[in-house]
Amino acid sequence: MSKKKSWYFLAAVVGALVVAMVSFAVPNPTSAVAGEENGYYGKKAKYVFYFIGDGMAMPQINSTEIFKGTLSSSDPMYKEKLSFTVFPHQGMQTTHSTSSFITDSAAAGTALASGHKTANDVLGVDPANKIKYKSMAEMAKEKGMKVGIVSSVSLDHATPAVFYAHEASRNNFYEIALSMSDSGFDYFAGGGLLAPTGKKKDRPDALEIAKQKGYKVVNNQNEIMNLSRNDGKVIAIQPGLANEEAMQYEIDRTHQLSLADFTKKGIELLDNPNGFFMMVEGGKVDWACHANDAATTIRDVMAFDNAIAEALKFYAKHPNETLIVVTGDHETGGMSVGFSGTKYETFYNKINKQTMSFEELDKKIKAYRGIVGENGANLQDWLPILAKDFGLTELTAYDQQRLADALAQSMLDAKKRTKDEKSYLLYGGYEPFSMTVTHILNQKAGIGWTTYAHTGVAIPVFAQGTGGEMFQGYYDNTDIAKKMMSIMGVKFQ
Known part of the structure; x- marks a missing residue:
């Protein structure tokens, strides 16, 4: 073999060895969701927090940061970061x-x-x-881990139920x-149940059955x-629930427990030598977005962020054993920063003057x-209320006409109201x-806002702690699981 051919042969051998060594030492990024270990070869997380802001995407997050900035600074361009938007991954x-x-x-969950x-x-x-x-x-x-499920909406709603x-x-x-108590999970908390005795209210009470099973x-x-x-195993339901067995909107909450309170209590009850998994849903973000109520939406994102802050306190004590993942299941309302x-x-300082949700x-x-x-x-009967509870003191003739038309519709029994395309576009049911009040204020x-339903936009994911680096990039919602x-x-099954 010539000297030149020997050099090429040696280079090829060395190159093949280097490729083999790199392939063995560094997992293929595309294998992140394949195989028994799904591409992760690091230390396993002992404590796992999964925060899901229902209906929450970047518009809701960005709006909350802008709003918080108006509360804490006179600088009109200041935004205040949320606890999870500074996560490293x-x-x-x-x-x-x-x-x-x-x-x-249901599908997203x-x-x-x-x-x-x-x-x-x-x-x-x-x-x-x-x-x-x-x-x-x-x-x-x-x-062998303990498991907790927390939600600001009913515990049998889609996201906690999945x-x-x-x-x-x-x-x-x-x-x-019934599946709640069958699960054997250790901690359910937040909202109540929509049909604990069935649709016809003729079935054995699901909560009584849960008690019989040790809850x-x-x-x-x-x-x-x-x-x-x-x-032992607990089902903790917020007393004095609001509509549909859900917790109060944060903007309406007074003395009641918060989502952060239920998260903090969950950490206390679940902490054990075998570790725990806890899913916490900010479910009323979605409901407020369906109703196109920006102030109520933002206050609930803030409440959701306060719950995440409780997990971060725990993380500070166990930084090498804890994973925190924050995301949404979809966007709701087609919310936009811009009109x-x-x-x-x-x-955004204008919505700080709103003191109640659309429900109130x-x-x-x-x-x-x-x-x-x-x-x-x-309409004159309402102008003092609109000024006091929504800050609407400068209403144009067009604003007043919209309000008068809507008020006339609201005075009718629901069965008598106009149900054409125009009515749906204006009021969404x-x-x-x-x-009309919240639309004008917003x-x-x-x-x-573009819709009273969901949208199909991509959703951000934020991660901190053990394995957090796995969540960088652009991927499908199934990959998060x-x-x-x-x-x-x-093992994924």
Whole structure:
């Protein structure tokens, strides 16, 4: 062999050895969601927090940072970061279901919990309802970890339910409620149950069944705050719930427990030598976005952030054993930082003057309707309330006409109201006067909305702690579950 050929041969051998060594030492990034370990070869997380802001995407997050900036600084360009937007690892996830580019919470939640796609309305099973998808919470329980599920909406709602139930429809609330106690999870907290005795209210009470299976069910604030690990498995329900068995909107909350309170108590009860998994949902972000109520949305994002702050306190004590992942299941409302009427300007300080949610305004409208009847409404009666509780003191003639038209619709029985395309575009099926009040306020603040439903935009992902680097990049929502399973040391099924 010539000297030149020997040199080429040696170089080829060395090159092959280098490639082999690198391939062995560094996992292929594309294997992040494949194989038994799903591409993660580091230390496993002992404590795992999964925070899901239902309906929360960048517009909701960015709006909250802008709003918080207006509260803490006179600088109109100042934004105040949220606790999770400074996490060192950030990515983006796609959210489509098997049936639509615009997912619902059941399909998105199934993907986030189990790593499997399914159709809208379907909960923890395949679209044909033949295969049950095991969630990471169920896997964690099998591994010996304690498990907690916390939500500001009812505990049988889609996002919390995907972690413990498997139903062909997210509306099978009674069956979902029974699955709670069947799961054996250690801590359920926040909202209540929508149908604890079935649709016809003729079934055995699901909470009584839970007690028979060893759960302590509490809905007294003092009892909740005094819970200890000696109480065993717990279902802790916020006393004095709001509509649909959910916690109050943060903007309406007074003395009631917060999402952060339930998160803090969960950490206290779940902490043990075998570790724990806790999913915390900010569910009312989604509800406020459906109603296009920006101030209420932002206050609930802030409440969600306060819950994450509790996890960060725990993380500070266990930085080498804890993973915190924060994301949303989809965006709701088509919220935008920008409105045509304000062009390049925003005035987020205006929504700070709103003191109640659209739901509380609905109650005032209902009471007023009972007093004046269908034809007795006068917008002048409402101007002091709009000024005091919404800061609407500068109403144009166009604003007043919109409000007067909406008030007239709100005075009618729901069955008598106009139900054409124009009416839906204006009010979305909500109380017309409430919707018009918040729309006008939002528009004056420079905030826009495109829908009363969900949208199909990508959603940000934020991670900190053990395995957090796995969440950088752009991937599908199913990949989040697979990455988390890998970091927890459980196998995707």
